[in-house]
Amino acid sequence: MINVDKIRADFPILKRTVHGKPLVYFDNAATSQTPQVVIDAIVDYYSNYNANIHRGVHTLSQEATDKYEQARIKIQHHFNAKEAYEIILTAGTTDSINRVAAGFASLLNTGDEIIVSALEHHSNIVPWQMLCEKTGTILKVIPMLEDGSLNMEAYHNLLNDKTKLVFCNHVSNALGTVNPIEVIINAAHKVNAAVLIDGAQATPHIKPDVQALNVDFYVASAHKLCGPTGVGMLYGKQEWLEKLPPYQGGGEMIATVTFEKTTYAGLPHKFEAGTPNICGGIAFGAAIDYLNSIGFDEIAAYENELLAYGTQELLKIEGLKIYGTTKDKTAVISFNVNDIHPYDIGSILDKLGIAVRTGHHCAQPIMDFYKIPGTIRASFSFYNTKEEIDVLVAGLKRAVMMLS
Ligand SMILES: *Cc1c(COP(=O)(O)O)cnc(C)c1O
Numbered sequence: 001m002i003n004v005d006k007i008r009a010d011f012p013i014l015k016r017t018v019h020g021k022p023l024v025y026f027d028n029a030a031t032s033q034t035p036q037v038v039i040d041a042i043v044d045y046y047s048n049y050n051a052n053i054h055r056g057v058h059t060l061s062q063e064a065t066d067k068y069e070q071a072r073i074k075i076q077h078h079f080n081a082k083e084a085y086e087i088i089l090t091a092g093t094t095d096s097i098n099r100v101a102a103g104f105a106s107l108l109n110t111g112d113e114i115i116v117s118a119l120e121h122h123s124n125i126v127p128w129q130m131l132c133e134k135t136g137t138i139l140k141v142i143p144m145l146e147d148g149s150l151n152m153e154a155y156h157n158l159l160n161d162k163t164k165l166v167f168c169n170h171v172s173n174a175l176g177t178v179n180p181i182e183v184i185i186n187a188a189h190k191v192n193a194a195v196l197i198d199g200a201q202a203t204p205h206i207k208p209d210v211q212a213l214n215v216d217f218y219v220a221s222a223h224k225l226c227g228p229t230g231v232g233m234l235y236g237k238q239e240w241l242e243k244l245p246p247y248q249g250g251g252e253m254i255a256t257v258t259f260e261k262t263t264y265a266g267l268p269h270k271f272e273a274g275t276p277n278i279c280g281g282i283a284f285g286a287a288i289d290y291l292n293s294i295g296f297d298e299i300a301a302y303e304n305e306l307l308a309y310g311t312q313e314l315l316k317i318e319g320l321k322i323y324g325t326t327k328d329k330t331a332v333i334s335f336n337v338n339d340i341h342p343y344d345i346g347s348i349l350d351k352l353g354i355a356v357r358t359g360h361h362c363a364q365p366i367m368d369f370y371k372i373p374g375t376i377r378a379s380f381s382f383y384n385t386k387e388e389i390d391v392l393v394a395g396l397k398r399a400v401m402m403l404s
Pocket residue numbers: 029030092093094095121123124169171172173198199200201221223
């Protein structure tokens with residue numbers, strides 16, 4: 001059982017006020033808040049052992065290297081990767097996807113097909129479109145259904161022996177839909193296509209096991225997992241990481257350099273050119289420790305309670321429509337009230353200290369599907385409470401009254 005009062009005390013930001021009102025933070029799907037232990041890890045790094053990592057003979061460099069590589073091992077264990085070197089530390093989900101897409105540019109040919117889902121974040125669409133322009137590869141789309149799930153029958157029909165790669169999010173950031181990634185992965189493997197799963201929105205709620213999933217690539221961002229911005233991970237199966245060419249050239253990623261020929265370093269360094277976000281990587285590890293100290297089963301159970309309560313209370317508001325109504329959802333509620341513009345409601349809620357996100361949530365194709373400009377999205381975390389949901393519902397009623 002979650003002790004929410006105790007948990008809230010771990011997050012300094014939750015004590016602040018906004019426009020004189022206690023902060024109600026319901027924008028967790030955009031970024032999560034940071035607990036004191038993670039802030040402490042950042043302060044400790046810069047206060048006590050800030051140094052560049054790898055190849056340093058001095059003590060500070062060795063301490064920083066040890067802590068950074070320990071963080072990689074924490075991430076490896078958390079995702080149950082077989083090897084630590086299958087975890088590449090990146091700048092985040094977007095960066096991870098771009099690294100894989102750039103690598104595939106040399107593996108794909110004109111007429112090859114790759115498949116995307118209709119539920120993707122722009123960061124899992126645009127890099128692939130850029131790849132298609134370069135290689136003449138054809139992009140196919142798994143359509144979505146009215147409830148915010150994927151049309152799986154259509155997916156099975158899209159797969160064929162020209163399919164080289166399938167990419168899909170584990171959880172939709174705009175709607176909260178949990179996608180049947182096991183089915184997606186297994187079906188893709190039957191035609192020998194690789195699969196990349198965007199876990200940015202799933203990882204705050206679900207602890208994925210990359211070996212059990214048998215996924216080829218899995219990517220995530222630390223800042224949605226109570227960690228800092230500007231750092232994330234790319235899990236890749238060893239065989240795939242070896243097949244892909246390096247993403248960037250520079251220091252750290254080489255074995256030997258002469259002007260005639262450079263040989264590349266082994267994994268993971270081949271994909272980590274230059275000085276990485278050392279402090280961010282270490283803080284990412286601290287964030288994973290923190291979440292595991294609470295427990296993902298406990299987090300999921302409590303957030304499901306918030307989702308059920310929030311859904312029930314919001315639906316009491318006349319004219320409110322929820323987008324994304326599948327049974328298997330994370331604690332994201334995307335909605336509109338009558339035809340009031342989401343931005344107008346969001347602005348009034350802000351004056352009441354309530355942070356929600358409004359707009360297309362970097363998923364314009366979903367908004368086009370529903371023929372709406374955007375939604376209001378309230379996304380809950382394990383540090384939110386039912387009382388805060390009551391504040392949102394009261395605020396919404398007030399906003400609707402003012403705008404109708
Ligand atoms: C947030 C998010 C991204 C982008 O993550 P960045 O940290 O901005 O790179 C991609 N996909 C999904 C599903 C997301 O929720």
